[in-house]
Structure formats: structure tokens, C-alpha cells
Amino acid sequence: MSSKTVLIVDDEPAIREMIAVALEMADYRVLEAENAQTGHAMALDNKPDLVLLDWMMPGTSGIELARRLKREEATAEMPIILLTAKGEEDNKIQGLEAGADDYITKPFSPRELVARLKAVLRRATPAGVEESVEVEGLKLDPASHRVTSHGGALEIGPTEYRLLQFFMTHQERAYTRSQLLDQVWGGNVYVEERTVDVHIRRLRKSLGETHQHLVQTVRGTGYRFSTRE
Amino acid sequence: MSSKTVLIVDDEPAIREMIAVALEMADYRVLEAENAQTGHAMALDNKPDLVLLDWMMPGTSGIELARRLKREEATAEMPIILLTAKGEEDNKIQGLEAGADDYITKPFSPRELVARLKAVLRRATPAGVEESVEVEGLKLDPASHRVTSHGGALEIGPTEYRLLQFFMTHQERAYTRSQLLDQVWGGNVYVEERTVDVHIRRLRKSLGETHQHLVQTVRGTGYRFSTRE
DNA sequence: TGTAATCGTCACGGTTCTGTCACGACCAGC
DNA sequence: GCTGGTCGTGACAGAACCGTGACGATTACA
Known part of the structure; x- marks a missing residue:
């Protein structure tokens, strides 16, 4: 079972780092981008298996990037998890409508993150039917x-x-x-x-x-x- | 096609009556309960084909009852439509998350109610009861x-x-x-x-x-x- | 409200699996 | 027959994997 690649798009280095460590410990390959533009580019180039997207970012917001990724052929199937600060719960529906597959509220524990990420990946990868x-x-x-x-x-x-x-x-x-x-x-x-x-x-x-x-x-x-x- | 049974749970007799009449005209069998407790009991006892649930009720709320019904094995498959007053649109996602199958905003016309009810029933009853x-x-x-x-x-x-x-x-x-x-x-x-x-x-x-x-x-x-x- | 049931998690320990090594059999060419 | 290389084989220690009992938290129910 080859390890999956996850792209993190967040403007705060500390958060990226925290997530990266958690994911690497869980045996994921990690890519990082600090804004929506480079995140977009990396999503296209590296075809990660999943994208973690911060909601609020300077410039293009996470939700806007989510919409774009869902709109484009090459990245439409890519599962997206949105990260958001506490108290923005109302935006949840907006996020899901933008095409996000899940939605995690900060602060979250690394365990929770990994668990939900697994769940999303599980759903996204339909079991292949192999012949005997x-x-x-x-x-x-x-x-x-x-x-x-x-x-x-x-x-x-x-x-x-x-x-x-x-x-x-x-x-x-x-x-x-x-x-x-x-x-x-x-x-x-x-x-x-x-x-x-x-x-x-x-x-x-x-x-x-x-x-x-x-x-x-x-x-x-x-x-x-x-x-x- | 034998007529289906619908359980109405609403604390206002006038509304219950209005719905009951509309449904009976459309050839449904109707059960009524005026609070969540008796509604719950009737859902278990009578196994209706669908439950119409008022959101706001004294005591246990409709959404709470929805959650319970979805949690219990015997009633988990039972389709639920939530009724809510205008202006509570934000709760929509909450309702759907609780497991409701549809969501109707008061005031609604009897025609609309019956139409959506039919749609839900159509979706909810895939061929075949579960066999042992x-x-x-x-x-x-x-x-x-x-x-x-x-x-x-x-x-x-x-x-x-x-x-x-x-x-x-x-x-x-x-x-x-x-x-x-x-x-x-x-x-x-x-x-x-x-x-x-x-x-x-x-x-x-x-x-x-x-x-x-x-x-x-x-x-x-x-x-x-x-x-x- | 208290009691029972159920759930998800953890830690421990036994079992199985894995990768490596060392030794010897086998093979080809001289 | 000798030699250098290749492969089969048994043993072994560490890692991975799974079964299991216990625990705290939550929920159902009386």
C-alpha cells in the first residue's frame, strides 16, 4: 500500500508544520503551499491524493480555491478538507457547497485530523474489483x-x-x-x-x-x- | 399499491388537521401525535412509512426526535420530513445532518407537501424488504x-x-x-x-x-x- | 437520578511474519 | 579438480500484527 500525498495550503507556517508532522507520522507524504496561487499550481503539478485547505488566507481564500479545484477537470475528483477557525460554523454549508468533502474546525487534535482525513480518502477511493x-x-x-x-x-x-x-x-x-x-x-x-x-x-x-x-x-x-x- | 401510512408529529392541532386532510385526500393513512414522546412511541408501534416532524415543539424538539429515530435500529430507515417556520433556514443543514430526508418551510401548500412527500417516499423505498x-x-x-x-x-x-x-x-x-x-x-x-x-x-x-x-x-x-x- | 449497556480506545502479550545472515549445494568455465 | 559466482535452505532476532481484558465516556432506561 503506497503512501498517499497530501497538500497543505495555509498561510501560517506554524500550522503547516504542525499538520505536516502529524501526517508524516501517519506515513503520508506532505506538500506545503503558503497561499492559494502556489497551492493551485502544486495541486495541478503533483496531483496529491487530498488537499487540506485553510479557509481564511490573504489573497485568494481557501473556499475560493476549493471552488476552482472542483471546477477544473484535472482536479475535480481531488478530495478537499477545509480548515476553519472556531465560530465560523455557519460557513460550514458554504464550504460543503463549494465542494469540500469535509470540514474541520480549529483547534483540532492531530489525531482527529488524521482520522477524518483517512475517512475522506476511504470514501474517495472506491475499491477496485479484481478478478480471480x-x-x-x-x-x-x-x-x-x-x-x-x-x-x-x-x-x-x-x-x-x-x-x-x-x-x-x-x-x-x-x-x-x-x-x-x-x-x-x-x-x-x-x-x-x-x-x-x-x-x-x-x-x-x-x-x-x-x-x-x-x-x-x-x-x-x-x-x-x-x-x- | 396499498396506501402508505404517514405519522404527523406537531403540537398545533390546526396544522395537524390541515395536513391530515391533505394527505387523506391523496389517499394516505394518517397518524397523529402532539408531542415527541407519543410520536416516538407511535413510530415504533405503527411503523409508518414516513414521519412528518415539526421542528419546534414544547418539550423534546423535532430535530431531537429525528436524531433518535435515526439512531435506533428499528426506525433508522424511516424517512423523515422536517417542518419549520420561515426564517429558520439556517437550521436546514442541522436538520439534514440529524438525518432528515427533506425539509419544508412553513407556510407550505398542501400540494407542495404531498409532492415532496411522494418524492421522498419514492427515494426511500428501494425494491425489496430486507430478507433474513x-x-x-x-x-x-x-x-x-x-x-x-x-x-x-x-x-x-x-x-x-x-x-x-x-x-x-x-x-x-x-x-x-x-x-x-x-x-x-x-x-x-x-x-x-x-x-x-x-x-x-x-x-x-x-x-x-x-x-x-x-x-x-x-x-x-x-x-x-x-x-x- | 442512578444503574446498566454500549462504545471507542488503550496497553499488554502471544503469535506470526520479515529481512538478514551463514552455510552448503549447484553450476559453468578453465 | 579447481574456482568464482549463483541459488536453496535453516535459523534467528526484531517488527508487525492480532486477540484480549480493562477503562472511562456516553447513552438508554427505569
Whole structure:
């Protein structure tokens, strides 16, 4: 699960900093902008997964920026959370009408912020429907998150599951350890290449005698999933 | 099409009468209550198809009653239309947040009332009443709001009930904590993901030895309801 | 108003998973 | 047979993950 990017647009550095720290601790990537103009530009350039917008800012206000973002094709789907000072509750409806997805009143706790942000992101990212794959009686079903061999369930760990899923959807092609780390582990983790070997081993073990042969070593290169040979 | 029942809750007899006449002419069955307490009781007893609720009433207010009705399982699905005096427009959002389905400002014409009432009813009644589900002797019956194990009643809390209902109508599929929060708790609540674990625990406890195995942990992902394995 | 039920959160501990290492088997070319 | 490189394998410590009991807060109900 790759971490999401959040753009913070607020004119007060202290607030930005506070939010940034909270979000980074929760494993989000953070971008900052100190006014609506640069915020707008960054939203276009970096395509963040969510925008945190201060209501009151010198120059273009947050709500105005929200309207603009919602109006433009490229950013219309981008979830927006408005930040507002206490006592401006009445503006809530205005904010929501401008297209904001949620609305947080200052002061707020970092916990609350992260929780609501998660909730908004959850709503915004519809679950993808993945098809199940089957090969020689070996079946992987993403919906139930299950691997079966001729109907019987297979014991398989999380990483082995992802590895197998990748292989079954990318058959007949050899991948280097490096490529597998990218695809299965996710781009920015530092892991020894040999670690792949260990998980290949574990995957083979999980697959058992019946299906071991599907995971093939390509000496000098890496591994391959194939029914042939 | 059998005629629908509408419950009117308003402290002014004249208004009740006016509405009642309009509705009866449009072939609705009408129930009347003059305060929130009896309104609440009648909503439970008579299960009207829709509730017309005056905002301002002596004692418990209409909006408060709306909140209660939405909170209780038995009446949560019941559509609510709030009636309010002119000039209280600002409260609109409050009303909608309390769970009201529509909002009519006095004074209104009988024609308008009936029209909007029809619209709400149309939206609110999707095809099909909820059917009871049974699996391996475990039965959940939405009508009676009961869970039984081979006929014997099971102690189960509200949240556990909703969780079980969701699971039983979505078997064989793994859900992340996040998805469960969306589906069972409702989109915009801000709750820790681990809270799901706790309710899973409570659900398992309620299900007892006999049915525990149906609620399965999918390590690294979430949970699943399944009869297999 | 007090009591019971329910809820969300936390902290602790057991279990499982993960990444790394070390050792040895295997392979190709000399 | 020797050699350098590659891969399989078992072991292990730390991290991640999940189950569980307890607690305070809120709400329902008498």
C-alpha cells in the first residue's frame, strides 16, 4: 500500500508544520503551499491524493480555491478538507457547497485530523474489483483473499500472497529481483535483493509439491512464473 | 399499491388537521401525535412509512426526535420530513445532518407537501424488504431484528448486529478494517481502525463456540465471513 | 437520578511474519 | 579438480500484527 500525498495550503507556517508532522507520522507524504496561487499550481503539478485547505488566507481564500479545484477537470475528483477557525460554523454549508468533502474546525487534535482525513480518502477511493486467476488448479481469488489448490485452501503469508498474485497476473516473463522488489514490495523500501530468494522459497513451500514447478528460477536473472517446461 | 401510512408529529392541532386532510385526500393513512414522546412511541408501534416532524415543539424538539429515530435500529430507515417556520433556514443543514430526508418551510401548500412527500417516499423505498439470512443454523432476521442459533436467541449488541448483518450478506469476501468502517459504521465517522478488532472480538463472543469459525481473520488484510475452512 | 449497556480506545502479550545472515549445494568455465 | 559466482535452505532476532481484558465516556432506561 503506497503512501498517499497530501497538500497543505495555509498561510501560517506554524500550522503547516504542525499538520505536516502529524501526517508524516501517519506515513503520508506532505506538500506545503503558503497561499492559494502556489497551492493551485502544486495541486495541478503533483496531483496529491487530498488537499487540506485553510479557509481564511490573504489573497485568494481557501473556499475560493476549493471552488476552482472542483471546477477544473484535472482536479475535480481531488478530495478537499477545509480548515476553519472556531465560530465560523455557519460557513460550514458554504464550504460543503463549494465542494469540500469535509470540514474541520480549529483547534483540532492531530489525531482527529488524521482520522477524518483517512475517512475522506476511504470514501474517495472506491475499491477496485479484481478478478480471480486460475492456473492448473491453483486459484487465487483477490475478493476472498484466498489461495486454493483444487479447492483446498493453502496456507500462505501476506508477502507470499502478493508475490503469487503478481506472478499469476504476469506469467511467462522473467523478472529480476530488483523488479520484483519494486512490484511486490513497493518502490521505496530498502531491502536486500536476496530477500526475494527467501520469499520465493517460502512461496514454493506454500504451494507444495503440486505447484512448485510453476515458480521457476532463471539463473543469472531472477524468477519466472510459467506453466511450460 | 396499498396506501402508505404517514405519522404527523406537531403540537398545533390546526396544522395537524390541515395536513391530515391533505394527505387523506391523496389517499394516505394518517397518524397523529402532539408531542415527541407519543410520536416516538407511535413510530415504533405503527411503523409508518414516513414521519412528518415539526421542528419546534414544547418539550423534546423535532430535530431531537429525528436524531433518535435515526439512531435506533428499528426506525433508522424511516424517512423523515422536517417542518419549520420561515426564517429558520439556517437550521436546514442541522436538520439534514440529524438525518432528515427533506425539509419544508412553513407556510407550505398542501400540494407542495404531498409532492415532496411522494418524492421522498419514492427515494426511500428501494425494491425489496430486507430478507433474513441463514447459514449453518445461524440465522439473522432483519424483520424481528433477531439473531438465533438453531432457534435459540443470541445476545448481541447493536454494532455487532450490523457487523454480522453486513458479513452475512457479503460472505466469502475479505474486507479491510477501513472498508468495514465504511460499510458498518457509515462513511463519515472517525474511529480508529483497531476498534474493528474489538467489535470482531465481541461478535465472536456473541456467536459462541458454535459459530465463531465463521468470522475469519485475514492476516495483514482484515476479516472475512465464510463457511469454508 | 442512578444503574446498566454500549462504545471507542488503550496497553499488554502471544503469535506470526520479515529481512538478514551463514552455510552448503549447484553450476559453468578453465 | 579447481574456482568464482549463483541459488536453496535453516535459523534467528526484531517488527508487525492480532486477540484480549480493562477503562472511562456516553447513552438508554427505569
